Amino acid sequence: MGQEILDVLGTTFWMILGIIGIFCLYLAVSGLCYFAHNMYNKGRDKAKGYSSLKTVTFGDESSVVATRAASIAAVITLFLFWGIATGSKLLPIGLPGPFVGDTSFEYTATNAAGDTANATVFVRIHAADNKDAPKPEVFGDGGLSFAKSDVILLPERRTKIIKVQNNDEGGKEDGYKVTAVDGQAISPNQTVPFKDGNVFMTRKGSLSVRPATGVTMEALYLPPPELVWKRFGNLWTNGYLGVGLWENVFWSLIRVVIGFALGCLFGIPLGFAMGLNSWLRGWFEPIVEFMRPVPPLALIPLIIIWFGIGEQGKISLLFLAALWIMTIAARSGVSGVNIAKIHAAYSLGATKRQILSNVILPNSLPEIFTGARVAMGVCWGTVVAAELVAAEKGAGKMIIAASKFQLTDIVIIGIIIIGIIGYGIDVMMRIAENKLVPWKGRG
Amino acid sequence: MSGLIIDDVSMTFELPNGGKVEALKNINLDVKEGELMSVLGPSGCGKSTLLNILAGFLAPTEGVMTLSGEAITGPSSNRGMVFQHGALFEWMNVSKNIGFGPAMKGTPQKEIDAKVEELLDIVGLQEFGEKMIYEMSGGMQQRVALARCLANEPDVILMDEPLGALDALTREKMQSLVLDIWKKTGKTIILITHSVEEALLLGERLLVMAPRPGRVLKEYNLPFAEMGVGADLREVKQHKDFGPTRDEILNMIWDMEEEIMGRTEEA
Numbered sequence: 088m089g090q091e092i093l094d095v096l097g098t099t100f101w102m103i104l105g106i107i108g109i110f111c112l113y114l115a116v117s118g119l120c121y122f123a124h125n126m127y128n129k130g131r132d133k134a135k136g137y138s139s140l141k142t143v144t145f146g147d148e149s150s151v152v153a154t155r156a157a158s159i160a161a162v163i164t165l166f167l168f169w170g171i172a173t174g175s176k177l178l179p180i181g182l183p184g185p186f187v188g189d190t191s192f193e194y195t196a197t198n199a200a201g202d203t204a205n206a207t208v209f210v211r212i213h214a215a216d217n218k219d220a221p222k223p224e225v226f227g228d229g230g231l232s233f234a235k236s237d238v239i240l241l242p243e244r245r246t247k248i249i250k251v252q253n254n255d256e257g258g259k260e261d262g263y264k265v266t267a268v269d270g271q272a273i274s275p276n277q278t279v280p281f282k283d284g285n286v287f288m289t290r291k292g293s294l295s296v297r298p299a300t301g302v303t304m305e306a307l308y309l310p311p312p313e314l315v316w317k318r319f320g321n322l323w324t325n326g327y328l329g330v331g332l333w334e335n336v337f338w339s340l341i342r343v344v345i346g347f348a349l350g351c352l353f354g355i356p357l358g359f360a361m362g363l364n365s366w367l368r369g370w371f372e373p374i375v376e377f378m379r380p381v382p383p384l385a386l387i388p389l390i391i392i393w394f395g396i397g398e399q400g401k402i403s404l405l406f407l408a409a410l411w412i413m414t415i416a417a418r419s420g421v422s423g424v425n426i427a428k429i430h431a432a433y434s435l436g437a438t439k440r441q442i443l444s445n446v447i448l449p450n451s452l453p454e455i456f457t458g459a460r461v462a463m464g465v466c467w468g469t470v471v472a473a474e475l476v477a478a479e480k481g482a483g484k485m486i487i488a489a490s491k492f493q494l495t496d497i498v499i500i501g502i503i504i505i506g507i508i509g510y511g512i513d514v515m516m517r518i519a520e521n522k523l524v525p526w527k528g529r530g
Numbered sequence: 531m532s533g534l535i536i537d538d539v540s541m542t543f544e545l546p547n548g549g550k551v552e553a554l555k556n557i558n559l560d561v562k563e564g565e566l567m568s569v570l571g572p573s574g575c576g577k578s579t580l581l582n583i584l585a586g587f588l589a590p591t592e593g594v595m596t597l598s599g600e601a602i603t604g605p606s607s608n609r610g611m612v613f614q615h616g617a618l619f620e621w622m623n624v625s626k627n628i629g630f631g632p633a634m635k636g637t638p639q640k641e642i643d644a645k646v647e648e649l650l651d652i653v654g655l656q657e658f659g660e661k662m663i664y665e666m667s668g669g670m671q672q673r674v675a676l677a678r679c680l681a682n683e684p685d686v687i688l689m690d691e692p693l694g695a696l697d698a699l700t701r702e703k704m705q706s707l708v709l710d711i712w713k714k715t716g717k718t719i720i721l722i723t724h725s726v727e728e729a730l731l732l733g734e735r736l737l738v739m740a741p742r743p744g745r746v747l748k749e750y751n752l753p754f755a756e757m758g759v760g761a762d763l764r765e766v767k768q769h770k771d772f773g774p775t776r777d778e779i780l781n782m783i784w785d786m787e788e789e790i791m792g793r794t795e796e797a
Binding site: 436446 | 604682684
C-alpha cells in the first residue's frame with residue numbers, strides 16, 4: 088500500500104516534468120508567433136485608446152477577448168507538432184525517423200582452436216507496411232575462413248536475434264565465441280553500436296540486432312496526419328466493420344436526442360411540480376438529490392444487467408443522465424422568479440393559474456435552457472462512454488473496436504469527430520437560446 | 531364612502547429565534563380619493579410593510595383596511611403597484627407588458643390595443659411599443675411600469691420607491707411625469723421614497739414614519755405638489771418654504787438614524 092502510493096507519487100512527478108516540458112515548448116512557439124504577429128502589425132494599428140488598461144472586466148463584458156490570429160496559429164502549431172513528431176511526409180523537414188534499407192556490420196569470432204576470423208551480417212530493414220520485402224543476399228562467397236557471412240531481414244523499429252554461429256564452421260563447439268562487432272569488443276549483456284543501430288549480446292552469446300529507431304513516434308501510437316486523412320477518406324466511403332462513418336455518428340446522435348427528449352419530457356414537469364408544491368418537493372427531493380451526484384457512467388453496469396446491451400439500455404441511461412439535470416434546472420427556474428413579478432401580476436388582477444402560465448413558466452425558460460445545454464453535453468459524453476462498453480453501432484463503438492485492432496488512426500478520427508459534434512451541439516444550443524430566450528441574463 | 535381607510539393596523543413579525551419585531555403599530559390613516567401622499571422614513575420604519583399590506587401581499591396581525599368601503603383581503607386590480615425594479619416581464623415587449631392586466635381579464639384585443647396606444651402616449655413612449663424590456667433604459671422601464679399599472683385603471687396606485695434606481699436627471703423627469711399623471715387621472719397615489727426632496731415634491735400630504743415600533747411620527751400638508759404640476763420642479767424647490775421644511779425633516783430622520791445606530795452599538 089505504502090509502496091504503491093510512492094509509485095503513484097513518482098509517476099506524478101515525472102508527469103509534471105513532462106507536462107511542463109511540452110507546455111513550455113508550446114508556449115515558446117506561442118511567444119515566437121506573438122513576436123511575429125506584433126512585427127507584422129506594427130504601424131498598422133489604428134487609434135490605440137486605453138483598452139489595454141482594462142485589465143480584467145467591465146461589468147459582464149470581459150475586456151480580454153481572444154485574438155483570433157493566436158487561435159489559428161495555435162491550431163496550426165498543433166498540427167505541426169503532430170507532423171514533426173510522427174515524421175510526416177507533408178513537411179519538408181522533420182526529425183530523423185527509423186532506419187529503413189540495407190546495412191551491415193562485421194563480427195569477429197574465435198573458434199575452439201583459438202583462431203579468429205571476421206564475417207559480415209547483411210541487414211535489411213523494411214518499412215512496417217512492406218511485408219513482402221526479400222531477404223538480402225550474401226555478397227561474395229560467404230567468407231573463406233571458418234566464419235561465414237549471415238543475412239537478416241526485419242521490420243523497422245523491431246529487434247531480432249541472429250545466431251551467427253549456426254553457419255560457422257565449429258560454431259557449435261565449446262570455446263567458440265563472438266568477441267567483437269565492427270572491431271569493438273563485445274561480451275554478454277553488452278551493447279555496441281554499428282553504423283545504423285546497435286547490437287546487443289544476449290546472455291547466451293547470440294547477437295540481437297536493433298536498428299536505429301530515430302526519434303519520431305511509431306504509427307501504432309500516433310499515425311502521421313496524412314495517414315489519418317487517408318483513413319478518413321477510406322472510412323467515409325467504406326465505413327468500418329460494415330458500418331458507415333456517418334451511420335455510426337447518426338446512431339449516437341439519435342440515442343442522445345431520444346434520451347434528452349425523454350429527460351426533458353419528464354424532468355421539466357417534475358421540476359415545476361417540485362418548485363410549486365411543498366409536498367411534491369419533499370416527496371421527490373431525496374431521490375433527486377441522491378441521483379444528481381451519481382455519475383451516469385456509474386449506472387452502466389446496472390443498466391446492462393437490467394436492460395442488456397440493446398438500445399433500451401442506452402436510451403434509459405441517457406434519460407437518467409438528462410432527467411435530474413432538467414428537473415433541477417426547472418425547479419430552480421420556478422423558485423428563482425423575482426417575488427416582485429408575482430406581486431405585480433397579482434395586483435394586475437391575474438389569477439394563480441394565469442400567473443403560472445404567463446409569469447412563472449416563461450420566467451423559468453432561461454434556467455431551463457442552461458440546464459438543457461448542460462444536459463446535452465452530459466448526454467453526448469455518456470452515450471460515447473456507453474457505446475465503449477457495448478453497442479452495435481455508434482461513434483464510441485467504432486473507436487473501441489478500432490482500438491482492439493490497434494487502428495490508431497480510426498481512434499483519432501473518432502475522437503476528433505466526437506469533439507466536433509459535441510462542440511456543434513453546444514453551439515446549436517446557444518443559437519437556440521439566443522433566439523428563444525433573448526432576455527436571458529438581462530432581467 | 532370612498533377613499534382608503536386604515537384602521538388601527540399593526541404588524542408583528544416573528545423571528546426564527548423566537549423574538550418579535552413590531553414593524554407597524556396602531557397605524558390610523560384616512561386617505562382621500564385623489565390624494566397624493568408620500569411616505570418617508572429611515573430603513574426599518576415599516577413603510578414598505580405598510581405598502582405591502584395595502585397591496586394585499588401581507589395580512590396585518592391586527593386592524594382592518596377598507597377601500598371604498600370594501601375590506602382589503604388580498605391583492606386586487608383596484609390597487610396597482612409600481613415596484614422599484616425587476617417587476618416587468620422581460621419575455622414580453624412593451625405593449626404586451628402594458629396590456630397585461632386587461633389581457634388577464636379577458637378584454638378584447640382591440641380595446642387593449644387602443645388602451646396601450648393611449649398609455650404609451652401618456653408616458654412618452656409612443657415609438658417603443660414593439661421594443662423588448664431589456665432593450666430599454668432604467669427610466670424607460672419605469673415609464674412602462676407606470677403605464678402597466680395605469681392600464682388596469684386602479685383606484686389607488688401604490689409606488690414602492692419607483693424612482694430609487696434612476697439617475698438624478700431621469701428622476702427629475704419622472705417626478706414631473708408622476709405629477710402629470712396624478713393630475714390627469716385623478717388617482718389616489720401613495721408613494722414611498724428615501725429622498726426627502728422627492729417626498730416634498732410628490733406629496734400633498736407627507737408622512738414621516740419612525741421605526742421600532744413602526745409608526746407615523748409626523749404629518750405635513752404641503753403645497754409643492756400642486757405647484758409642481760406642469761411647472762419646472764427646480765423652481766418649486768426655490769420656494770421659500772421648501773428649504774426649511776426639507777431641513778426640518780432631514781434633521782428628524784438624522785435623529786432617528788442616530789438613535790438606531792446608538793441602540794445597535796449598545797446591543
